[in-house]
Amino acid sequence: MGAAAPDGIDLVVDTVGGEQLTAALRVARRGARFALVGALAGQLAPHLDGDSAPVEIDTFRVIAQGITLRGYSGRDHPGVAEEWAERFGDWLRSGAISFPHVRIPGIERARRALQELFEGRHFGTVVVELSSH
Known part of the structure; x- marks a missing residue:
């Protein structure tokens, strides 16, 4: 720190x-x-x-x-x-x-996106985008 x-x-x-x-x-x-x-x-x-x-x-x-x-x-x-x-x-x-963020496509990747956030793989907000079906 x-x-x-x-x-x-x-x-x-x-x-x-x-x-x-x-x-x-x-x-x-x-x-x-x-x-x-x-x-x-x-x-x-x-x-x-x-x-x-x-x-x-x-x-x-x-x-x-x-x-x-x-x-x-x-x-x-x-x-x-x-x-x-x-x-x-x-x-x-x-x-x-403005704020740092990353977009992850597909709700099916939400669990992995959360894990990656806690592992420090992303900086800022992680937005999981819903599929457009």
């Missing part, structure tokens, strides 16, 4: 947890903010039941660096999904933002 962020990290939106969260905390700058919005590391781990996502956190570093960790659930904010879809869609259509 240090090579990917040589100047440190100020803000993280974490959807995975696990080793990625631990690594990001190691390079977090003073006052960094972490929004924890998912726990894929726990949900997809074969040795866990999907109801937990244990991760090792250096609490001394969190305190000494003044790092903020905050969990976020859209269920706590009615209407946010609609607002997000509208804003995000506008940004994409206008070209104000």
Whole structure:
């Protein structure tokens, strides 16, 4: 993680947890903010039941660096999904933002596409396109 962020990290939106969260905390700058919005590391781990996502956190570093960790659930904010879809869609259509993605043709490849995503074979979003039958 240090090579990917040589100047440190100020803000993280974490959807995975696990080793990625631990690594990001190691390079977090003073006052960094972490929004924890998912726990894929726990949900997809074969040795866990999907109801937990244990991760090792250096609490001394969190305190000494003044790092903020905050969990976020859209269920706590009615209407946010609609607002997000509208804003995000506008940004994409206008070209104000773009994001890395790969398209995989055919729903029959969905399982393999998910596995490849977790193996790190794809960067960004993986879109599985439905067949046009």
